[in-house]
Amino acid sequence: MADALVSVVLERLSSIVSEKVGQKVRLFVGVKNEVEKLTSSFRAIQAVFADxxxxxxxxQFVKHWLDQLKDVSYDMDDVLDEWDTAIAKLQSKNTRKVCSFMIFSCFHFREVGLRHxxxxKIKELNERIDGIVVEKNRFHFKLLEAGIKQLEHHETASVIDVKEVKGREKDKVRVIKTLLSESSQGPALRTISLVGMGGIGKTTLAKLVFNDHVVKTHFNRRIWVCVxxxxxxxxxxxxxxxxxxxxTQNLKKLETLLEKIQQSFREKKFLLVLDDVWNEDATKWEQLRNSLKCGLPGSRILVTTRNRNVAKCMGSSPTxxxxxxxxxxxxxxxxxSEFSYFEKTDREFDNLEDIGRQIAVKCEGLPLAAKTLGSLLRFKRSKAEWESVLHSHVWEIKEAESNLxxxxxxxxxxxxxxxxRCFxxxxxxxxxxxxYRGDLIKLWMAQGFLRETQNKEMEVMGRECFEALAARSFFQDFKKEEGDDSIYACKMHDMVHDFAQFLTKNESFNVEIDGAAESKIDSFSRDARHSMVVLRKYKTYSFPETIHSLKKLRSLIVDGYPSSMNATLPNLIANLSCLRTLRLSRCGIEEVPSNIGKLIHLxxxxxSGNLIRELPEEMCELYNMLTLDVSDCEKLERLPDNMEKLVKLRHLSVGRLFVKMRGVEGLSSLRELDEFHVSGSGEVSNFGDLRNLNHLQGSLKIRWLGDVKDPDEVKKALLKSKEHLTCLRLWFESRIDKGTIHDDEVLEALEPPPNLEFLEIRYYRGIDPVFSSCINKLRVVELSEWGKIENLPPLGKLPSLEELTISWMECVKKMGDEFLGLEVDREDDEDSEISIGEMTSPSPSNIITAFPKxxxxxxxxxxxxEEWEGGEGGRWRRGNEDKTNISxxxxxxxxxxxxxxxxxxxxxxxxxxxxSTTIEKLLIKSSSILEEQFKAGGEGWPNDSHIPSITII
Incomplete structure (x- = not known):
């Protein structure tokens, strides 16, 4: 990670010596020489990184040297960020129409202090880097040309997620046989333990057994817990x-939980899997085990662990x-080979097989090693690249536990x-x-790991980094989107996590608070940069005061409900001045202190999920802010008045509750805005505030509670210019007062984005909805709670529509040709209909398809x-006597x-x-008339007997 840090510092150093703005805000002349010296030192160090x-x-001495270098690089980055922020703020102020002389005069005094x-700080850092350079020379590092590796984008769909467990069929049979075997001797509740070194496949085998059909049938209940x-x-x-x-939110005491377990599992045959157990204290397990003895004989506990002593403590007999x-x-x-030769030709396989077999031997039978190396070589096609892996000096290193x-x-x-860096x-x-992919990318962005280029945004770069790590098997247990099969969530193997911690020792730590918080945190380095504190949600602990002393923290992520967060937050913010990430979700916070505005790096x-009523105006001084999440803050009524000052803000989440917004029109960098709340004409926010947000991507929900009195104001939203929006939700919650335009006019004036794929319209109270011709890419439509409409719009004309949901249309009694979009295409005279047998094949232009996809x-x-009209499946029609107009x-x-x-x-x-011959699933629920028709033997049964799945509830 040190090489990436040095690259960032070099990039910033090269720009700091140049003039930044018209006022020639520069460093002092002597310091410019210091910067040039720093640049030279960093470049000399960069040349020996590979070795x-x-x-x-x-x-260990070299590792210590690299740790020192990381510390200096972090500190240098903070200094340069302070400088860049001050310059950028000056530029931002000069673009406003205020007295430039006053701005310059005011900044001049601050700038002199800042330059000093x-x-x-630069002089001090130069002294530290001098010592690091001297030490570098003592190691006699080799100058190796590592080269700059380019990130290649690989489609997520090409990520291999092997479902089969290689070579474990006999083990699977053995485990299942042990789980199902009954014995007249020994305890009724047996604990079976899978023991083996990290990366050998214990969890994978346990999952295979857990999901086996025979196991599913044998046990009434199956529970999986990662310990x-x-x-x-x-x-x-x-x-x-x-x-x-x-x-179980209201269950907090262990005694109550154990009583509930006894009630829930009494007279049930269950399988409980406890994955990744490390505990060697049998007393901690005793109460929980006793509560589980209420199950039927034959219930089993399956434990996975690296340690045989743990298996004994958990109650497993030697057999x-x-x-x-x-x-x-x-x-x-x-x-x-399944990973390494994926997408390679037979010729490439033959050319590389001999080397591949030698590399596979070096995996020494460890599945994780084979998967990891296979994923690495999957993207290498030359013999030289494979030989480089085979003959690497890294194979000489032996770790205590494994060769991973x-x-x-x-x-x-x-x-x-x-x-x-991202890994x-x-x-x-x-x-x-x-x-979760989106959350992780935002955290990477906050740390400056993703550098935006002219052709690639940070979010795109982050997604490619995520996919690269998934493709190289650093991630596993993928959860994928239904539509495009892309990965949206994953986990990390324990051994891969151990490796990440090895790389960041003294730099990152996570700690779970269980009553001994201070002593735990005291064991971590004072120079730690990233921290996650976990406070179990069912226990009440004070936030550890020791965190305040970790003054170099760049990330503070808190998970849980600390009892003292409101009292400790002002002091915490005052001490952690280097923070770039502050994640305090659901921490019971009632007030955000104003000193948060001094965290210039944030x-x-x-x-999200706190009890905040308002945000301090000082938050608008956080010039570098990229992400602000205040979703699910039930008491929050409005955002600060000067939000437009957050010119770099890219992700704003306000959640489901209505929040008044001011200054949103100035947030032209926004890529994500989950909801936009319209207060109405003359109020805090209106449609026109969206006009400059042309970088919005993905999904946007627009809700309005106030009055809308001018269609032109709605048009100012300029949704048609937001070409990256693919999902739009419109919630018509406004009241209709005198002088207020109707929902029909609002819908027509909105002019949807050109690449819209998903559209939801809720609470619509119009009479005649107009669907723009620009929405021909729509794939999913959801219409709900339309209060006045009697006839549905002609949705059958949407050429790309794949999924349609219609609900709570309280005035709709009949659906017919208007819904299909056919009434304007058919002749009113029923005599014009003719049967299919009378006609020859019509020309393609006369074929009308409703809901084609x-x-x-x-x-x-x-x-x-009551009625869903639609006679024959297809009808030929003619418009005149010579039968020339037929469809x-x-x-x-x-x-x-x-x-x-x-x-x-x-x-x-x-x-x-x-x-229909294409329907595969028909579900009818709480629709009494249809239920009678479609029960076996009912009048509808002969017509639908070809449908594979019919469910009547």
């Missing part, structure tokens, strides 16, 4: 219960401790520097933490809906799923649904 980083694995402060360290009986008890209860061995050579080769360091190091070192940052989170602020249709809570209507030719929920008056489904 130094490899040698640190074997030489920066000059002093890790420390062993927290209360947390484990809560997670056991939460597997079968909606909420119930199953040692997991290394993969056989051929199975290890099979797993390695070498494969992980090789894969890590092959990453570009920006990806390495290393993950060490701040605890084991088994779920990483870029990421998450105050619709796959899923859900209609719910339509209490007055056929094709309706929903791609429909796969139809859900009818809570429509009690609906009499029948139309013919084009009943005769």
């Amino acid at each position: 130094a980083e490899e040698r640190q694995l074997k030489d 402060r920066v000059a002093y 890790s360290d420390p062993f927290d009986e209360t947390r484990i008890a809560k997670e056991i219960l939460e597997a079968h209860m909606r909420s 119930d401790i199953l040692e997991l061995g290394l993969l056989p050579p051929e199975e290890c080769w099979s797993l390695f 360091l070498a494969p992980l190091w090789l894969s890590y070192h092959d990453l570009p520097s920006e990806v390495r 290393s940052y993950c060490a701040v989170f605890p084991k088994d933490f779920t990483f 870029r990421h602020v998450d105050l 619709l796959k899923g249709l859900t209609i719910s809570d339509m209490r007055k809906w 056929i209507s094709i309706i929903m030719p791609s429909l796969r799923s139809l859900l009818i929920l809570k429509c009690p008056k609906l009499k029948a489904l139309p013919d084009y649904v009943l005769q």
